[in-house]
Amino acid sequence: MPLSFDRISGGLRNRWLRGTLMIVLAVLLIVIVAFAYFVYNYYYSTVRTGLESKAKTATDFFANYVAKSYSEFYDSAYRYTETFKDGDRLELQFVDTEGRIMISTSGVTSGTIPSSPDVTDSISKRQISVWTGKRAITGERVMTVSAPMIYSGDQVIGVMRYITSLRRVDRLVLVSVLTVVGVGAAIMLIVVFINMVFIRSVIAPMGDITKVSKRIAEGSYGIQIDNSYRDEIGEMVDSINEMSMKIAKTEKLQTEFISSISHELRTPLTAITGWGETLVYDENIDGEARRGIVIILKEARRLTKMVEELLDFTRMEDGRFTLNIEIIDIAAELEDAIFTYRELLHQDELEFDYEPYPGDLPQIPGDPSRLKQVFLNLFDNAAKYARDGKRISVSLTPEKGFIVIRIRDYGPGIPDDELESVKMKFYKGSNSKERGNGIGLAVCDEIIRYHGGTLQLTNAGDGGLVVAVSLPMTT
Numbered sequence: 001m002p003l004s005f006d007r008i009s010g011g012l013r014n015r016w017l018r019g020t021l022m023i024v025l026a027v028l029l030i031v032i033v034a035f036a037y038f039v040y041n042y043y044y045s046t047v048r049t050g051l052e053s054k055a056k057t058a059t060d061f062f063a064n065y066v067a068k069s070y071s072e073f074y075d076s077a078y079r080y081t082e083t084f085k086d087g088d089r090l091e092l093q094f095v096d097t098e099g100r101i102m103i104s105t106s107g108v109t110s111g112t113i114p115s116s117p118d119v120t121d122s123i124s125k126r127q128i129s130v131w132t133g134k135r136a137i138t139g140e141r142v143m144t145v146s147a148p149m150i151y152s153g154d155q156v157i158g159v160m161r162y163i164t165s166l167r168r169v170d171r172l173v174l175v176s177v178l179t180v181v182g183v184g185a186a187i188m189l190i191v192v193f194i195n196m197v198f199i200r201s202v203i204a205p206m207g208d209i210t211k212v213s214k215r216i217a218e219g220s221y222g223i224q225i226d227n228s229y230r231d232e233i234g235e236m237v238d239s240i241n242e243m244s245m246k247i248a249k250t251e252k253l254q255t256e257f258i259s260s261i262s263h264e265l266r267t268p269l270t271a272i273t274g275w276g277e278t279l280v281y282d283e284n285i286d287g288e289a290r291r292g293i294v295i296i297l298k299e300a301r302r303l304t305k306m307v308e309e310l311l312d313f314t315r316m317e318d319g320r321f322t323l324n325i326e327i328i329d330i331a332a333e334l335e336d337a338i339f340t341y342r343e344l345l346h347q348d349e350l351e352f353d354y355e356p357y358p359g360d361l362p363q364i365p366g367d368p369s370r371l372k373q374v375f376l377n378l379f380d381n382a383a384k385y386a387r388d389g390k391r392i393s394v395s396l397t398p399e400k401g402f403i404v405i406r407i408r409d410y411g412p413g414i415p416d417d418e419l420e421s422v423k424m425k426f427y428k429g430s431n432s433k434e435r436g437n438g439i440g441l442a443v444c445d446e447i448i449r450y451h452g453g454t455l456q457l458t459n460a461g462d463g464g465l466v467v468a469v470s471l472p473m474t475t
Helices: 005-066 070-082 118-125 167-217 232-280 288-317 330-347 368-385 440-450
Strands: 091-095 101-104 129-134 141-151 155-165 326-328 351-355 364-366 391-399 402-409 454-459 465-472
Touching: 005 070, 005 129, 005 141, 005 155, 005 167, 070 091, 070 101, 070 155, 118 129, 118 141, 118 155, 167 232, 232 288, 288 440, 326 330, 326 368, 330 351, 330 364, 330 368, 330 391, 330 402, 364 368, 364 465, 368 391, 368 402, 368 440, 368 465, 440 454, 440 465
Parallel strands: 351 391
Antiparallel strands: 091 101, 091 155, 129 141, 141 155, 326 364, 391 402, 402 465, 454 465
């Protein structure tokens, strides 16, 4: 089944966008994550380094010049707290060796024990300790730096502790990351736009090429695609145009050859049939001679039928095929064809079932001779493939503005993947062992199509092939 252009273009567009955008998106995600990690570390390490430096400077000053005893340490801490100038952005605490807060610039109750581990770590390890997390009192994210205050070289007499809010830092990190995400989104939009422009430059000509190629596949040989491209697409267009012209020439030669041969065969076949009909009624000829004449006459008629089909085919190919449309009683035309063919079926010991429609049917426009040709051809095909089933069924019913004639055999049927192909010219099914030129169904299909109807083939569920001919009730 041929793909529509929408499916082809949609597939190309989707595959291209997926392939390109997934790569760009992956790269952007990696860049954004790396940038966020860098910004986070940069801001947090800056704050941490600043607090550690400030704490070390202050504790060294206390140890060297201020606190010489525990009482001096407390008095000096109190005075330092009173004169602390960074209270708007930092909280300063002095903590004793038991981990209890002695003095705080924020008014925290004396004797309170901080819940973070930085104080105990600073006392036990005798070094600056840093902790980041949520403060138990307010739930705010903070960073704390605790520096031990060492007296007489080895004795820890207290801890100086700085606390700063990370709200501003987190805001800076968020703004930076959102800025990068925005830039990434803009890049993605630019990439999508560029890709869509590029895809359009490919899809548009592909649409024209697909439509013309489909017309060529349907039989419009010789048509050309306007080639204004100077790239690989242009080379493909040139190849398709050349292929179309070569097929058109080959098709024309084939049609002319078939037409010529068919006309050449008509004259001798007419003579053979005429003399065969004359001789078969000669009473002086009997026995094996009569049997031979009957065989000659039967084969001549079969060849004549094939020649007529070939001539109809060539007329259809070069546009000379016409219909003589008139208002007809389709049921009567079908019954005439059945009457004509029933005796032949009886000779082959085939049962022929016909179910006439019980009600009145409207008359429809059609060419009676051409429709009779279709019915006889379909009966002939059914007889060829129904010999095992010994039966052919025919019915006629009105359905949704159409008169539908169904002809069913009870033979082996046709493989499902060949149902559409058997209507193609010169095609013979893989299971077919019957003689023929393979254009009978193609001619029937064209005749019904000229009538504005359809010819459909389906396999019956319990065996056999069903041919449904649908003819419109009105033009």
